[in-house]
Amino acid sequence: MPSAPLTAGNSRVKEARKLSRRSVRTERRLFLADGPKAVEAALEVEGCVVEVFATVEATERYAAWPGSAPAWAVVDDRALASLSDSVTPAGVVAVCRFVDVPVSSLFLEERREPVTRPSLVAICADVRDPGNAGTVIRTADAAGADAVVLAGASVDAYNPKTVRASVGSLFHVPLAVEPDVPAAVAAARAAGLTVLAADGAGEVDLDHVGDLLARRTAWLFGNEAWGLPAEVAALADHRVRIPIHGRAESLNLSTAAALCLYASASAQRR
Template sequence: MSTPLKAGNARLKELRRLSRRSVRTERRLFLADGPKAVEGALAAGCVEELFLRPGAELPPGLDGSRPQAPVTLVEDRALDLLSDSVTPAGVVALCRAIDVPLTQALEGASLVAVCADVRDPGNAGTVIRCADAAGADAVVLAGDSVDLYNPKTLRASVGSAFHLPVAVERSAGAAVRAVQEAGLTVLATDGAGEVSLYDAPVAGRVAWLFGNEAWGLPAELAELAEHRVAIPIHGRAESLNLSTAAALCLYESARRR
């Protein structure tokens, strides 16, 4: 391997521009930071180049059993500039975008999670992780949802963003209509919903519709759903965190199926 790149290296400065969503969107490239994200990216075959600090272990995926990628050594301080983590792990991958067209994500799907205007990257990443764990076929980030390639989103997904199709649709209404046209029943989570999670028809081909963390689903979007589903609150809690609600709903579908 060549001499490690230093912090002032022009190429590293250019890579740092990928911290901006607009640049990621334009170039269809992003940085995967940390072992789990990099391992998932390698398994998905989307890694263009891998950056390691000297002496760091090669992550799984460079042993010949998975897609290969060129490796570039980078000095510690320089590599830290490519990471937004408080304690960088010493491995970053330059990756091609992995989101797929909405029609492709929905093809043959029977369990889908649709996030409408979900702004918190930790919540979005955790929903993707929960969907993956529950055996869902796809996730849709719709409306003004956070960027899939936000480092915090990828980190919160713990690699799951690379395990199942994720589609991005700028219009939440268009996403819901596309899901319905694909033959899935849309169930909107709503604290004032007319049917309980325990009684809702969650076992068939279903798309769960989750709203914004602070204000939930807009009325006009919730009205597009076939059913508005309430998760029973048995104690004194006012509500549930978005990602917790998503886990309950997705697993109820998985359980009944």
């Protein structure tokens, strides 16, 4: 006879719930991936998933997944809700190991199979909003970018809202967390990438950059509220502005990132 689903008071559930705190995530280098897209993507990364918690309904719906997970625990609805910060939990949450790597290793050719040089990278400097950070990761994935760097005082990559906004892309795109923005830029330049800063005061218009976009490129994106400080923008080889044809003051960070990354992706594939 199957055992009863675990409750919110179960010790394993309680230990997993502690990962809602950044300090615990950092100490254990573990985080929670909430929802089927995130869990499915995490299960595709060897050694990433530690344990999956799922309701009876989700276990039946995703019947092929338990065989891919090192541990699969069936929990009741209250236990699952205690592990999710979603208003309407989707029934499945995974405990995962951190996936970030040192920024220098993003650009090492020998870590890739087959061996290729990174051609498109997104560097986020002091991006604070978890939804924006997750959306940039998702956009970078969709544009075929080779890596994302969360630099400076950027939001925790493993914040539940960041993970959810990435919709599984956190597990697709190589990620680095680098507290020093100049170090992240220097690593990209040392790897032979041209660094372009997305800057509303830039001297080059995105619509008129010519062959510049076809180069191997690292895009540098700034904070949602104040953009890139002058000293950070100065680290780039070129500052590129996105033309505003209407009356809007500016573009949302993730929208600007999408325009820039896709412009580069299209130019590089011509």
